Amino acid sequence: MPDQPPVSRRKSSRARSIYALLTIGSIWATLSPQPVHAGTSLRFHGNGVNDIDRVKIAIDDPANANPGPPADVGATDFTIELWMKASAAENTAAAVACGANINWIYGNILLDRDRYNQDRKFGLSTAGGVLVFGVSGDASGDRTLCGVTDVLDAAWHHVAIERRRSDGRLWLFVDGALEGTVDGPDGDISYPDDGVPGDFCGGPCTNSDPYLVIGAEKHDAGAAFPSYSGWVDEIRISSVLRYAAAFTPPASPFSSDASSLALYHFDEGAGDVIGDVSGAPGGPSDGVRRFGGAPAGPEWSTDTPFVPTAVASAAGAAPLELLARPNPFRERTVITAWIASAAPGTTPAERTEAPRLLIVDPSGRVVARVGGAPRDGAIAFAWDARAADGARVAPGVYIARLSLESGTASRKIVVR
Numbered sequence: 359m360p361d362q363p364p365v366s367r368r369k370s371s372r373a374r375s376i377y378a379l380l381t382i383g384s385i386w387a388t389l390s391p392q393p394v395h396a397g398t399s400l401r402f403h404g405n406g407v408n409d410i411d412r413v414k415i416a417i418d419d420p421a422n423a424n425p426g427p428p429a430d431v432g433a434t435d436f437t438i439e440l441w442m443k444a445s446a447a448e449n450t451a452a453a454v455a456c457g458a459n460i461n462w463i464y465g466n467i468l469l470d471r472d473r474y475n476q477d478r479k480f481g482l483s484t485a486g487g488v489l490v491f492g493v494s495g496d497a498s499g500d501r502t503l504c505g506v507t508d509v510l511d512a513a514w515h516h517v518a519i520e521r522r523r524s525d526g527r528l529w530l531f532v533d534g535a536l537e538g539t540v541d542g543p544d545g546d547i548s549y550p551d552d553g554v555p556g557d558f559c560g561g562p563c564t565n566s567d568p569y570l571v572i573g574a575e576k577h578d579a580g581a582a583f584p585s586y587s588g589w590v591d592e593i594r595i596s597s598v599l600r601y602a603a604a605f606t607p608p609a610s611p612f613s614s615d616a617s618s619l620a621l622y623h624f625d626e627g628a629g630d631v632i633g634d635v636s637g638a639p640g641g642p643s644d645g646v647r648r649f650g651g652a653p654a655g656p657e658w659s660t661d662t663p664f665v666p667t668a669v670a671s672a673a674g675a676a677p678l679e680l681l682a683r684p685n686p687f688r689e690r691t692v693i694t695a696w697i698a699s700a701a702p703g704t705t706p707a708e709r710t711e712a713p714r715l716l717i718v719d720p721s722g723r724v725v726a727r728v729g730g731a732p733r734d735g736a737i738a739f740a741w742d743a744r745a746a747d748g749a750r751v752a753p754g755v756y757i758a759r760l761s762l763e764s765g766t767a768s769r770k771i772v773v774r
């Protein structure tokens with residue numbers, strides 16, 4: 359092999375490049391093989407009947423006096439986060455007034471931990487396009503918290519709801535932005551151990567309880583209490599308040615840690631067992647898919663938040679992959695780039711400019727250049743739909759384009 363002077367020596371004659379090289383070196387040092395994790399999701403159809411078109415997670419065993427499995431949250435702080443994708447056409451519940459009420463039950467219900475006409479309950483729905491998070495305390499009143507972002511735009515969104523046990527405070531985040539926070543009702547809102555289901559469902563509500571239900575209104579109480587229609591992927595339930603301020607949503611599926619109580623990837627792709635892979639002590643809190651209806655749901659779907667797209671690379675180079683999320687978007691999207699098949703420790707031969715993502719309009723004009731930052735073994739570029747002069751760009755289709763020595767990738771993005 360011919361002698362190759364170290365990169366740093368070859369570059370030393372070009373002093374103005376050194377700083378950039380060091381910067382890029384540190385970024386590239388963080389790049390590592392990133393599994394392309396597409397997996398599957400569940401597609402619900404809003405059938406609020408007959409105990410179908412939903413996932414049910416048992417949160418108590420009525421046969422013994424033990425407390426429920428880890429998914430029975432509410433006795434301590436908790437965070438529940440998930441990805442959703444839904445349209446306004448399929449989720450038509452009107453906006454509700456949020457406040458000291460239980461109005462979340464009139465939205466298209468996405469998470470249902472209700473107890474019919476009883477306290478110690480919570481849920482999440484969409485109403486008027488925004489998310490509504492509601493809690494009823496332990497004989498301490500009710501509170502709903504409304505979001506502000508239209509999440510019914512047929513794009514994937516990361517959603518996080520949090521409740522603090524000490525004072526009942528609630529938080530709602532969408533795509534990492536704080537949508538609202540309010541002091542909520544106090545007390546333990548976990549499912550009472552060996553709680554007795556209410557007698558309001560044409561008999562005891564034994565289809566409803568003791569369950570946390572995903573993707574449907576659990577009591578099948580009629581058209582006034584509609585169910586969610588759309589996709590759900592990746593639910594993680596945690597025993598801590600994971601987010602205290604705005605954050606960048608994760609670029610890959612959740613992982614489990616000591617604070618994870620339940621974790622559902624929905625990657626089974628077939629069958630009716632919804633596995634909790636958190637490994638939490640006392641678990642798993644497995645769920646059951648209840649399939650049925652017209653159209654029948656929830657269907658297994660390959661539409662997930664983590665499908666990489668638009669791969670193009672130089673001959674012989676490792677493919678560069680780009681993912682934009684949310685997309686379409688209004689305020690902000692994060693475009694993540696990584697080398698899918700780089701060997702561990704691979705470093706690029708030579709780099710002379712910082713990675714800049716170009717935003718190109720349909721006429722081919724570059725409207726913005728976005729600097730990247732290393733994150734999670736990739737490079738993340740956050741774009742706020744503004745041109746180089748700070749003005750907001752017109753709604754429409756744009757191309758995000760990244761050229762590196764390992765390849766070139768483009769991704770269509772839509773500003774609403």
Ligand SMILES: [Ca+2]
Nearest residue numbers: 397398623624
């Ligand atoms: Ca999945």
Ligand SMILES: [Ca+2]
Nearest residue numbers: 419422424552
């Ligand atoms: Ca029990």
Ligand SMILES: [Ca+2]
Nearest residue numbers: 525526542543
């Ligand atoms: Ca309170």
Ligand SMILES: [Ca+2]
Nearest residue numbers: 426549550551
């Ligand atoms: Ca319990």
